[in-house]
Amino acid sequence: MTAGYVTIAQNNSTTDYLELAYLQALSIKLTQQKYTNYTVLVDQTTREAMKDKYLDVFDQVIDLQQDDSVGDEWKLANEWQVGILTPYRETVKIESDILITANLDHWWPVMQEREVCICTNIRDWEGNINNIMTYRKLFTENNLLNTYNGFSYFRFGKTSQQFWKYLRYVYQHWHVFRDRILKNCREDRVSTDVAYAVTAKLIGEELCHLPHAVPSFVHMKGAVNGWHPNLNWQDHLLAQFGNDGVLSFNTQKQMYPVHYFIKDKQFVRQAIQSLERILQSSK
Helix, strand or coil: CCEEEEEEECCCCCCCHHHHHHHHHHHHHHHCCCCCCEEEEECHHHHCCCCHHHHHHCCEEEECCCCCCCCCCCCCCCHHHHHHHCCCCEEEEECCCEECCCCCCCHHHHHCCCCEEEECEEECCCCCECCCCCCCHHHHHCCCCCCEEEEEEEECCHHHHHHHHHHHHHHHCHHHHHHHHCCCCCCCCCCHHHHHHHHHHHHCHHHCCCCCCCCEEEECCCHHHCCCCCCCHHHCCCEEECCCCCEEECCEECCCCEECCCCCHHHHHHHHHHHHHHHHHCC
8 A cells, every 4th residue: 555544543531533533534435536545543542442343444553652642631742653654655644533525636646746745725614715824823923834734745755754753853842942942832732733834844844835725625613714713613504415425514515625623423423424324325
């Protein structure tokens, strides 16, 4: 397997990320034609929650080499291990609460122009690019690349290996960057978007993204969509899945990956039921 998708699933006290990964895997198997391989990285506690039906859809489940997030509710510190553990020569690293809603095979030749291709453009639910900085004052004040780790491409090579090496350093020495380098930074633990941006600054931002609209995804945070920043998108939109597995909001098909950014168990389980039914009927 030379190319595929990789996510990290580490359950915490509020969210079953393994279940989100299962939903994501279903969406990939339904919508992709060429690039369908899917791997999940887990800790031991999350592996113990594995269900047989998950294993039927996941191509590989790989244990983290070590867990740098022990004791953390927000488990982000293991991101650097994707570069070590991915079984693919070409990897799309994807956050587990993103749904793939259309065939993205044509994106891969574009992303292959770089060894590292991080998303720097997000969209509202109507498909319009909206790089609003409401949530990103740290990026603006420090002139950081507007990175979104939710969907990122990596091809094995010197630059990508350097990226993962530096990313590990950023995570494990975050206090140095927070206290001595970045301005007005008050993050006790670095978010993955910030870690990606700092790493891109270290190795060269021009090596880490493309001036294209690919990759990109729909972000369902309130301010991105013109709503109150703390508003739940489900208060505005009706979500439905078509017989082809494509997600629609208020009947508008979503042609970009959707970061639904919600841990609503009812939405997740209804989505799983819909995609399981569609996948079963297609066999």
